[in-house]
Amino acid sequence: MEFPDLGKHCSEKTCKQLDFLPLECDACKQDFCKDHFTYAAHKCPFAFKKDVQVPVCPLCNSPVPVKKGEIPDAVVGAHIDGGCKRHPGRRKEEICTHRCSKEGCRRKEMLWVARAERRSAVCVQHRHPRDHGCARGGPLPARPGGE
Numbered sequence: 001m002e003f004p005d006l007g008k009h010c011s012e013k014t015c016k017q018l019d020f021l022p023l024e025c026d027a028c029k030q031d032f033c034k035d036h037f038t039y040a041a042h043k044c045p046f047a048f049k050k051d052v053q054v055p056v057c058p059l060c061n062s063p064v065p066v067k068k069g070e071i072p073d074a075v076v077g078a079h080i081d082g083g084c085k086r087h088p089g090r091r092k093e094e095i096c097t098h099r100c101s102k103e104g105c106r107r108k109e110m111l112w113v114a115r116a117e118r119r120s121a122v123c124v125q126h127r128h129p130r131d132h133g134c135a136r137g138g139p140l141p142a143r144p145g146g147e
Contacts, residue, residue, distance in 0.1 A: 007019055007020040008031045010022070010033040011032055011036075011042070012033070012036040015036055019031075019032075025037065025044055027039065027050045028045065028046045057076060059085075059086045062085070064076050064079045100125075100126055105122075105126060107123040108123070
C-alpha cells in the first residue's frame with residue numbers, strides 16, 4: 001500500500017526526491033530534502049535576508065557590526081584601529097592591582113586581603129597572621145578607596 005499524501009517532494013529542480021521529513025527553508029518557504037535545505041545547496045534567492053554573519057574582533061572577542069555593502073575585513077580593521085578594548089598598542093588595564101606588602105613577595109591579587117594591624121594588603125598565600133609576621137588582634141582597617 002502506498003501513501004500518496006505522506007511526505008513532500010524536494011523543491012530543487014534537479015532532485016524532486018520524495019522526502020517523508022522535508023525541511024522548509026525559512027527564507028523562501030519551500031520544502032527541501034536533507035541534501036538541499038541549506039541556502040547554498042538550493043541557491044536560495046532570499047538568503048541575503050537570513051544568512052547574516054557578524055564578524056568578531058580577534059583581539060577583544062566582541063562582535064563588530066557591518067552595514068550592508070561594507071567589507072567585513074575593513075570594518076574589523078577600523079574597529080581594531082579605533083575602538084578596540086585590547087589594542088596591542090594601548091596600555092593594558094591591570095586586573096590584579098593589590099600588591100602583597102610581605103617583604104620579598106611580588107604577588108598581586110585581584111581582591112584586597114586586609115591585614116589587621118596595618119592598612120596594607122597581602123596576597124592569598126600570606127593572608128594568615130603567622131605567614132606575614134603580624135601579631136593577632138585589632139579590627140580590620142577600612143578598604144582603600146572606600147570599597
